[in-house]
Amino acid sequence: MPRLRFWLLTAALTISGCGGPYPQSTLHPRSDFGRAVDHLFTDIFWWAAGVFVVVEALLVIVLIRFRHREGRPAPKPTHGHTVLEIAWTLAPAVILVFVAVPTVRTIFATAGDAPADALRVEVTGHQWWWEYKYPDLGITTANEMHVPVGRPVQVAITSADVIHSFWAPALGGKRDAIPGHVNRIAFRADAVGDYSGQCAEFCGASHANMRLRVLVDADSVFQAWVKTEQGGPAAPATGSLAARGKEVFLHSPCLACHTIQGVSPGVIGPNLTHVGSRGTIAGAIFPNDSAHLASWIADAPSLKPGSLMTRMKPPLTDPDIAALVAYLQSLK
Numbered sequence: 001m002p003r004l005r006f007w008l009l010t011a012a013l014t015i016s017g018c019g020g021p022y023p024q025s026t027l028h029p030r031s032d033f034g035r036a037v038d039h040l041f042t043d044i045f046w047w048a049a050g051v052f053v054v055v056e057a058l059l060v061i062v063l064i065r066f067r068h069r070e071g072r073p074a075p076k077p078t079h080g081h082t083v084l085e086i087a088w089t090l091a092p093a094v095i096l097v098f099v100a101v102p103t104v105r106t107i108f109a110t111a112g113d114a115p116a117d118a119l120r121v122e123v124t125g126h127q128w129w130w131e132y133k134y135p136d137l138g139i140t141t142a143n144e145m146h147v148p149v150g151r152p153v154q155v156a157i158t159s160a161d162v163i164h165s166f167w168a169p170a171l172g173g174k175r176d177a178i179p180g181h182v183n184r185i186a187f188r189a190d191a192v193g194d195y196s197g198q199c200a201e202f203c204g205a206s207h208a209n210m211r212l213r214v215l216v217d218a219d220s221v222f223q224a225w226v227k228t229e230q231g232g233p234a235a236p237a238t239g240s241l242a243a244r245g246k247e248v249f250l251h252s253p254c255l256a257c258h259t260i261q262g263v264s265p266g267v268i269g270p271n272l273t274h275v276g277s278r279g280t281i282a283g284a285i286f287p288n289d290s291a292h293l294a295s296w297i298a299d300a301p302s303l304k305p306g307s308l309m310t311r312m313k314p315p316l317t318d319p320d321i322a323a324l325v326a327y328l329q330s331l332k
C-alpha cells in the first residue's frame, strides 16, 4: 500500500510538473518568440513526416516487388534515367527551400529590433552563471531575470569568457553568447510565471550546472522588484550576527570577487548587493537558503565542479560562515 501511494504521488508530481517552474520545453511556448519557433518546428515536422512516408513506401514497394523468387531472373537495373535523376535532385532541393525560407525568416524576425519602448536587458554568460544588467534601470543581478508580462523585451547577449548559449525554451533564445560580440533577441511574454532555462552550448566542467530562470511578473510585481533591486547601496547590516558577517566579508577574499554596492568592488562573481532577494544561487541550481549558502561559502567547488569561486584559504570557521550567511540574507 505505501508503495502504491508512492507511485501515485510520483505520477501526480510528474503530471503537475512538481508544482515548480513551467516545463522547460519549446513545445509549450509562452511568448511570440516561442510561438514562432513552435510553428517552425511543426512545419518542418510535417515536411519530414511526408518525406518519411514517401521514402518508406517506396522502400516497402521495392522490397516486395523485386524480392528474390525461386526460378525468376534478377530484375533489370536502370542506368542513366535522366528524368528520374532530375526528379530526385529537384524534389529535395524544393523541399529544402520550403524548410529554409521560413527558418531564415524566423531567425531575422526574432533577432529584429524590438519597439523603442522595449525593456532592455544585457545578458552576460560567465563560467557558470548568468549576469543580467538593466541599463535603463541601473540594475545588475544574477541567475534570475525578471521581465514584465506583455511588454516587449530586448535581450543583448554576450559572454565574459567562452561561448555560452542563452536559452529559456518557452520564451526564446538558444542564441550564442560570444565574447566580444553581441547577439540580440526580442520577445514578449504572454503569461506570468517562473520559466526555467539553461546554457545550451558546452562551456566547461559545470556547463550542466549553468541554469537560469526567467520570472515573468505582473506589472506591479515587476515595479516592486525594480524598486528593491534599484534600492541603491546595500541594506545596512541589521542585527549583530549580520554586522559581524559584514566584517568577515570585508576581511576575506570575498570583496575581491564580489560587488556589494557601497561595500566592495569585485567583478569576478555575481553582484551580491541584493542577493537576499534571489530565489536561487550559483547558476540557479541551488535554493537560496541558509544550508546551501553555508555549504557554498565553505566549499563551492564541491557543490559545483570547477567553480571559479575557490575554497577560501585559510578555511573560514563555522561561526564566520554562519555570520556571512546572516549578512548575505540581510541583503534584500
Ligand code: HEC
Pocket (backbone or CB within 6 Å): 127, 128, 129, 142, 143, 249, 252, 253, 254, 255, 256, 257, 258, 268, 269, 270, 272, 275, 278, 280, 281, 282, 283, 284, 293, 296, 297, 304, 307, 308, 309, 310, 312, 316, 324, 328
Ligand atoms: C575568486 C573569486 C571569488 C571569491 C574570492 C569569492 N567568490 Fe563567491 N563567487 C565567485 C564566482 C565566480 C561565483 C559564481 C560561481 C558559479 O555560480 O559557478 C560566486 C558565487 C557566489 C555566491 C552565489 C551568488 C549567486 O547569486 O549565484 C555567493 C553567495 C558567494 N559567491 C559568496 C561569497 C562569499 C561570502 C565569499 C567570501 C567568503 C566569496 N563568495 C568569495 C567568485 C568568488
Ligand SMILES: [Cu+2]
Pocket (backbone or CB within 6 Å): 163, 164, 165, 199, 200, 201, 202, 203, 204, 207, 208, 210
Ligand atoms: Cu554552457
